[in-house]
Amino acid sequence: MKKKILVTWRLLIDDFDKYKHLFEKNNISYDFLHVKQYAAVKDLIKIISKYDGIICGDDQLDKKVLSKANKLKIISKWGTGLDSIDLEYAKQKNIKVFNSPGAFxxxxxxxxxxxxxxxxxxxxxxxxxxxxxxxxxxxxxxxxxxxxxxxxxxxxxxxxxxxxxxxxxxxxxxxxxxxxxxxxxxxxxxxxxxxxxxxxxxxxxxxxxxxxxxxxxxxxxxxxxxxxxxxxxxxxxxxxxxxxxxxxxxxxxxxxxxxxxxxxxxxxxxxxxxTSHNAFNSESVISLINKTTVSNLLNGFKNIKK
Incomplete structure (x- = not known):
């Protein structure tokens, strides 16, 4: 059965052509949500119910949003910080959350x-x-x-x-x-x-x-x-x-x-x-974290199948 994901993180969207084949291979379709800083509750609450997974930045994935995420199984966070995600509620809903510890x-x-x-x-x-x-x-x-x-x-x-x-x-x-x-x-x-x-x-x-x-x-x-x-x-x-x-x-x-x-x-x-919350932003690590974030999502779906 085909899965659908939402991608909101701009640095991955900009580099997404490198990963298209992986999503096609795993029968996953995708939408982009272009945001300046992060996707707010009002941005997500209307659309989150459509998706099986999300690749996000500091998006506000609180209880209000996750309560509407009836299909959501995987949250793959670009980077390390998870404070914008209601981890306890995600666990209650059996939504797996991944990040990249020590990335930056x-x-x-x-x-x-x-x-x-x-x-x-x-x-x-x-x-x-x-x-x-x-x-x-x-x-x-x-x-x-x-x-x-x-x-x-x-x-x-x-x-x-x-x-x-x-x-x-x-x-x-x-x-x-x-x-x-x-x-x-x-x-x-x-x-x-x-x-x-x-x-x-x-x-x-x-x-x-x-x-x-x-x-x-x-x-x-x-x-x-x-x-x-x-x-x-x-x-x-x-x-x-x-x-x-x-x-x-x-x-x-x-x-x-x-x-x-x-x-x-x-x-x-x-x-x-x-400075503009820019301490993470080094060229040498961006492509590495893009790859890790995509891998976290794909491996998460594979493990659910098992």
């Missing part, structure tokens, strides 16, 4: 360091000065002797530490899971870090982990780097802390609502640099 470890770790160095070496300000005709000599910050906090010591957190281990820095680590290395409390990290990297999964414990309460105890010279999920930081509280120089600077690749509104007040600060 190198890319995201590199991006986190790029944000940090852009701030510590004043690269973005220096560049802006030159464009204005100002040959500035801004004072910069070295890493030597600094304390680096990492909250979330999974693959990305460990890679950030590995990347920075050649520098003369002290590490403070926190993670929900027991680690082989010495860990400490989040509060100790907040109080003592000069640079703080956030690389946690989004869950009930990490949502709004950073609010005005935590920001008030941080060192005034702290640089905050967030490359995980925007909801981990209360953006309004962060804005106030940055504006009032309670902390020195922030580098953000993620926001709770994306794309971020061009009028968002945090974009007007000169001590916050942002």
């Amino acid at each position: 470890t190198d890319s995201v770790a590199d991006h986190a360091l790029a944000l940090m160095f852009s701030i510590t070496r004043n690269i973005h300000h220096n560049y802006s000065d030159i464009l204005k005709g100002v040959w500035s000599k801004r004072i910069c910050t070295n890493l030597t002797g600094k304390t680096v906090g990492i909250i979330g010591f999974g693959k990305i957190g460990r890679m950030i530490k590995k990347r920075l281990s050649g520098y003369k820095v002290k590490f403070l680590i926190n993670d929900l899971k027991k680690q082989k290395i010495k860990t400490t409390s989040k509060n100790n990290i907040f109080k003592n870090s000069d640079i703080l990297f956030l690389s946690v999964d989004l869950n009930n414990k990490s949502k709004h982990m950073i609010t005005k309460k935590e920001l008030k105890v941080m060192k005034k010279n702290l640089i905050l780097i967030n490359v995980c999920r925007g909801q981990v930081v209360d953006i309004d509280d962060l804005y106030i802390a940055l504006k009032n120089r309670l902390i020195t600077a922030a580098g953000l690749d993620v926001f709770a609502k994306e794309p971020v509104n061009k009028n968002n007040k945090i974009l007007k600060l000169n001590n916050c640099i942002v």
Whole structure:
């Protein structure tokens, strides 16, 4: 019996010609849904009932959507994060969910360091000065002797530490899971870090982990780097802390609502640099994850047959 899938992730849609033969071979037809960022509930709820599988990005596959997905058997997520999918309800409905763990470890770790160095070496300000005709000599910050906090010591957190281990820095680590290395409390990290990297999964414990309460105890010279999920930081509280120089600077690749509104007040600060949830986006891994995501879907259907 022929199956039908929906493909919403733009980077796979752009590269889909490479995989057409695999779907034809497995008697699977497909539709594309072109979205700018992700498919919202209103986009999916009207059409999801038609499909046996979906290849998605950060689409909102919540209970409302999945309750209408009467045929759906496979969700193949492009990438790693699964917080946009109601995993518990999917399990109740016997919908198999696949992703690519560790797919973007190198890319995201590199991006986190790029944000940090852009701030510590004043690269973005220096560049802006030159464009204005100002040959500035801004004072910069070295890493030597600094304390680096990492909250979330999974693959990305460990890679950030590995990347920075050649520098003369002290590490403070926190993670929900027991680690082989010495860990400490989040509060100790907040109080003592000069640079703080956030690389946690989004869950009930990490949502709004950073609010005005935590920001008030941080060192005034702290640089905050967030490359995980925007909801981990209360953006309004962060804005106030940055504006009032309670902390020195922030580098953000993620926001709770994306794309971020061009009028968002945090974009007007000169001590916050942002990127467009683009840390994952490295040419060398895109084709690999496309292939893995397709394989996850096809293998999922094969296993259901068994």
